[in-house]
Amino acid sequence: MALLEVSNLGIAFGGLQAVSQLDMTIEKGHLYGLIGPNGAGKTTVFNMLTGVYRPTEGNIVLDGQDITGKTPEAISKAGIARTFQNIRLFDEMSVLDNVKVGMHNQVQYGLWTGILRLPAYREKEHEMNRKAHALLKIFDLDGEANLKASQLPYGKQRKLEIARALATNPKLLLLDEPAAGMNPNETAELMNTVRSVRDQFGIAILLIEHDMNFVMGICEEITVLDYGRVIAHGDGKSIRNNPKVIAAYLGGD
Amino acid sequence: MQFLSYLISGISLGSVYALIALGYTMVYGIAKMLNFAHGDIIMIGSYVIFFAFGGFGWNPILSVVVSMVVCTILGTVIERVAYRPLREAPSLAVLITAIGVSYLLQQVAQLMWSPDPKSFQSIVAGAGLKPLELFGGKLTISAEAIVTIIACVVIMVALTAFVNHTVPGHAMLAVSEDRGAAQLMGVNVNATIALTFAIGSALAAVAGALLCSSYPTLSPTTGAMPGIKAFVAAVFGGIGSIPGAFLGGVLLGVIENLSKAYISTQLSDAIVFLVLIVVLVVKPTGLLGKKINVKV
Numbered sequence: 281m282a283l284l285e286v287s288n289l290g291i292a293f294g295g296l297q298a299v300s301q302l303d304m305t306i307e308k309g310h311l312y313g314l315i316g317p318n319g320a321g322k323t324t325v326f327n328m329l330t331g332v333y334r335p336t337e338g339n340i341v342l343d344g345q346d347i348t349g350k351t352p353e354a355i356s357k358a359g360i361a362r363t364f365q366n367i368r369l370f371d372e373m374s375v376l377d378n379v380k381v382g383m384h385n386q387v388q389y390g391l392w393t394g395i396l397r398l399p400a401y402r403e404k405e406h407e408m409n410r411k412a413h414a415l416l417k418i419f420d421l422d423g424e425a426n427l428k429a430s431q432l433p434y435g436k437q438r439k440l441e442i443a444r445a446l447a448t449n450p451k452l453l454l455l456d457e458p459a460a461g462m463n464p465n466e467t468a469e470l471m472n473t474v475r476s477v478r479d480q481f482g483i484a485i486l487l488i489e490h491d492m493n494f495v496m497g498i499c500e501e502i503t504v505l506d507y508g509r510v511i512a513h514g515d516g517k518s519i520r521n522n523p524k525v526i527a528a529y530l531g532g533d
Numbered sequence: 534m535q536f537l538s539y540l541i542s543g544i545s546l547g548s549v550y551a552l553i554a555l556g557y558t559m560v561y562g563i564a565k566m567l568n569f570a571h572g573d574i575i576m577i578g579s580y581v582i583f584f585a586f587g588g589f590g591w592n593p594i595l596s597v598v599v600s601m602v603v604c605t606i607l608g609t610v611i612e613r614v615a616y617r618p619l620r621e622a623p624s625l626a627v628l629i630t631a632i633g634v635s636y637l638l639q640q641v642a643q644l645m646w647s648p649d650p651k652s653f654q655s656i657v658a659g660a661g662l663k664p665l666e667l668f669g670g671k672l673t674i675s676a677e678a679i680v681t682i683i684a685c686v687v688i689m690v691a692l693t694a695f696v697n698h699t700v701p702g703h704a705m706l707a708v709s710e711d712r713g714a715a716q717l718m719g720v721n722v723n724a725t726i727a728l729t730f731a732i733g734s735a736l737a738a739v740a741g742a743l744l745c746s747s748y749p750t751l752s753p754t755t756g757a758m759p760g761i762k763a764f765v766a767a768v769f770g771g772i773g774s775i776p777g778a779f780l781g782g783v784l785l786g787v788i789e790n791l792s793k794a795y796i797s798t799q800l801s802d803a804i805v806f807l808v809l810i811v812v813l814v815v816k817p818t819g820l821l822g823k824k825i826n827v828k829v
Contacts, residue, residue, distance in 0.1 A: 330717055356719035368714040370707050381707045384700060385719035401699075408700075448719050 281344060283308045283484050284329075284452055289338035290508075291328055298324045299508040302338065306452065306501075311478055312486045313499030315519075317528055321508040322488045323365060326454050329486075330362050331355040343451060357385050359451035363441040363458065365488075371430035375421060375440055378429050379412040382447025415443045418480070419473065435466050439473070446481065453477070455487040459494050467491060471498050496520065504528070534671050539794040540787060545678035545747065547786020548685035552740035553763030554770070554778035555692065556733030562709040562773035563729045566624065569631040570611060571737060572760015573638035578604040578738035579653065579745045579755060580646060586656055593656040601738040608734025609727050617723065635757075642753035655746040677747045684739060689779050692732070696775065701728060709773065762789075765809050771822025780820055 282305045290300040299321040306312050314322050327333040329340060331352040340348045347358050361382075370378050416422040419439040424432060429440060438458060445453055458474065459467045475498060478485050489495045495502065496516040504512040504519060506528040512519055519525055553575060560568045578600040586596035615634050619627045655677060662676035696702040704725045707715040716722050744759060745751050762785060770781025788808055793801040812820065 332713065332717070352713075352716040353719050353721050356717060362717060364714070368711050370710045370714070372710060373703070373706055377703055377706070380700075381703050381715065381720065382718045384704055384721075444718060 282306060283310075283343055284486075285339075285341045286329075287339050287341075289325070289328060289335050289340065291324060291333055291336050297508060299328070299505075300337075302505075302508075302510060304503055304510075306484050306486060308451075308484055309478065309482055310484045310501060311474070311499050312484065313495040313502040314486060314488050314505065315490070315492075315495055315502060316505035316511075320505040320528075322505055323456060324508075325505070326362060326456055326488065329355075329454060330360055353385075356448050356450075359449070360454065361445035361448040361450035361452075362454035363438070363445055363456055365456040365460065367434075367437050367441055369429040369437055369440060369444070371428065373429060374426050375416065375429055375432065376409070376412050376425040378440060378444050379415055379447045380408055382444040383408055383411065383449075385448060412447065415447055418477070419443045435462060438462070438470075442473070442477065446477065451483055453483055453485045455485060455489075457488055457490065459489055459491045467494055470494075474498060534668065535794075538672055538674075539790050541674055541682075542678055543787035543790030544783055545675075545681045545786070546790055547766075547783035548681045549740050549744045549747070549759065549782075550763045550766045550785050551685050551779045551782025552688065552736050552743070553759060554767040554782045555688075555775065556737050557764050557767040558770075558772055558774060558778040559705075559729050559733050561767070563705050564612075564616070564726045565712075566616065566627045567631060567764070568616075568730075568733070569628070569760070569764075570634035570638060571733065572756035572758075572763070573635050573642075574604050574608055574611075574734050574737040574756070575741040575744065575759065576642060576751075576753060576756030577607060577638060577741075579741035579751050580642065581738075582656060582742050582745070583651060583653055583751055586659060587654045593659040596656060597739065597742045600742060601735045604734040604738035604741075605731045608730045608737070612727055612730040617726075620723075635760075639753045639757070646753065648753055650750045650752040653745040653749040653751045655749060656742055657746045675747070677743065681743045681747065684743060685779070685782075688736065688739070689775070693775055701725070705729060762805065765806065768819055769809050769812055771819030774819070774821045777819055777821035784820075 284304070284306040286302055286304040289302040291298050302325065314325060316322055324333065328335045331350050331354065334349045339346060342358055342360060345358055347355050350358070370381060413422055413425065416425055419442065421436060421440060421443065424436065429437065432440060442455065442458070455474070459470055462470060471494060474485060487499070499516060502514065502516060502519045503510055504525050511524045511528060512522045553571065556571050557568065560566065560571070581600040581603045582596045585591045585599050586593055611634055615630050616627060619630060657677045657680045662680065664676050665674045665679060667674065696705055704715065704720045707718070707720055708722055708725045712722055741756070745755070763782065766781035766785040767778050769785060770777030770779070785805060789801050789805050792804040796804065816822070
C-alpha cells in the first residue's frame with residue numbers, strides 16, 4: 281500500500297477553482313516532485329495536505345488513515361511535516377528550542393511536573409535535548425544550537441526548518457521550494473542533504489521546486505500542475521520531453 | 534525618609550499593576566487579542582476572597598487559593614465560550630466581545646452583590662503579618678507592601694522559568710511568534726491559548742487579593758481602573774513581553790505615587806497617561822517591546 285494516496289482532490293475559493301481532480305500516489309521512501317508554473321496551485325496542494333485548507337472535494341489517505349479535512353495539529357501527529365516557501369521559524373527562540381517545539385507531539389507530561397521540575401520531567405527534557413542535538417548535527421547546526429534562529433544565515437535557516445519538521449517524526453516530509461534563494465553550491469549541498477535525510481529517516485519526501493536541475497536531479501517521480509490540474513506525470517526524463525509541460529512553461533498552445 | 538516611603542508604596546502599587554499586566558501581555562502575545570475583561574476577573578476574585586475570608590472566616594491562604602481556582606475556571610470558560618468561536622474573526626470583533634464580557638461581569642456583580650462598596654479586610658493583616666519599622670520607627674513599611682512586592686518578584690521569576698524552560702512554555706512562545714507554523718509543528722493551539730488564559734486569570738486573583746488588601750474597598754467596578762492602568766503598563770513596557778509588563782507596572786506605580794505625593798493627587802492619573810504618550814511617541818513598541826516583523 282502506498283504511503284500517501286490523494287484522489288480527486290480539489291478546492292475552490294469562492295468561484296475560483298484553485299485545484300481540481302488531483303490524483304497523486306507517493307510510495308514509502310520516495311522522492312517526489314511537484315512542479316508547475318507560478319500560480320499553478322502547488323502550495324495550495326501543500327496547504328490541503330497539511331490541513332491549512334479544507335479540500336472541497338476528494339480524499340487524502342496517509343498510511344491507510346483518512347486525514348481529509350483534519351486540523352493541522354492532527355495531521356502533524358498523523359505524520360506529515362512541512363517547511364515553508366517563505367521561512368517561518370520561531371525567530372526569537374533558540375535554534376535548539378525551534379527543534380524542540382517540533383517534538384511537542386511526542387512528549388507527555390503534566391503541567392505540574394514541568395513547573396516543579398520533577399525527575400520525570402528532567403529525564404524527558406534530557407532525552408529531548410539529546411534528540412534535538414542529534415538532529416541539529418545532521419544539518420551541521422549543532423554548533424549554533426544556542427543562537428536565536430533569526431541570527432542564522434539564510435541557508436542555515438532553510439536547513440533548520442527541515443530539522444524542525446523532522447523533529448515531528450514524520451512519515452512524509454513536504455518541502456516548499458527548499459532551494460529558493462540558494463546559490464548553485466548551496467543547492468548542490470542541499471540535494472545531498474535531502475537524499476541523505478530520505479535514506480537516514482526512511483521517509484518519503486514531496487517537494488515543490490522551481491530549480492529544474494534540483495528536481496530532475498533527485499526526484500524519482502514528478503507531477504506537473506498547471507492551472508490547478510495535472511498536465512503530466514512520470515520520471516524526470518519523460519517530463520522534460522513532454523510537449524504539454526514545455527508549453528506550460530514557455531507559453532504557446 | 535518620606536521619599537523612601539512613597540517610593541516603596543509606589544513599587545508595591547506597581548507590583549499589583551505588573552501582576553495584572555502579565556495577564557494582558559501574555560494573552561495579547563499568544564492569542565493576539567486584548568482581553569478587556571481581565572480587570573473584572575480581578576474584581577470577581579476579590580469578591581470570592583471577601584466572602585471566603587471576611588464572610589466565612591476561612592484561612593487567608595486558603596481563601597486566595599479558592600479565589601485563584603474560581604478565576605482560573607472563569608477565565609478559561611470565558612475564553613472557551615466568548616473568544617474561541619471568534620478565533621478567525623477580525624480583531625475588532627474580538628475586542629468588542631471582550632468589552633461586552635467586561636460589562637457583563639460588572640453588571641452580574643452588581644445584581645448579585647449590589648453596587649455598594651464593601652469594606653475589605655486585609656488578608657495580609659489577617660495572616661498575622663505586622664508592618665516593618667526601620668530606622669527606629671522613622672520608616673514604616675506596611676506588611677501589604679512587603680508581601681505584594683515579594684509575591685510579584687516570585688511570580689515573575691517562576692513565570693519566566695516556566696515559559697523558557699518547559700514544553701508548554703515553549704508552545705506559548707511558538708504560538709506567539711507564528712500560530713500557523715506552531716500548529717503545523719503539532720502544537721495544540723487551542724490548549725495553549727486556554728492555558729494562557731488560565732495562568733493570567735490565576736494571577737489576576739492574586740493581584741485582586743493584594744490590591745484590595747492595600748486599598749480596602751471593594752465594589753463591582755473595583756477592577757476597571759486598575760485593569761486599564763495595567764493595560765497601560767503592559768503597553769508602556771512593550772506589550773507581549775513578560776519582563777516589559779513587570780518593568781512597565783512598577784514604573785507606572787512609582788510615577789503615580791510620586792506624582793500624587795509631590796505634584797497633585799488629582800493630576801496623578803493624567804501624569805501617568807502623559808508619560809505613556811511620551812514613551813509611545815519616542816518608542817512605539819514600548820520600553821522592552823519587540824520590533825514588529827511584517828510577514829509577507
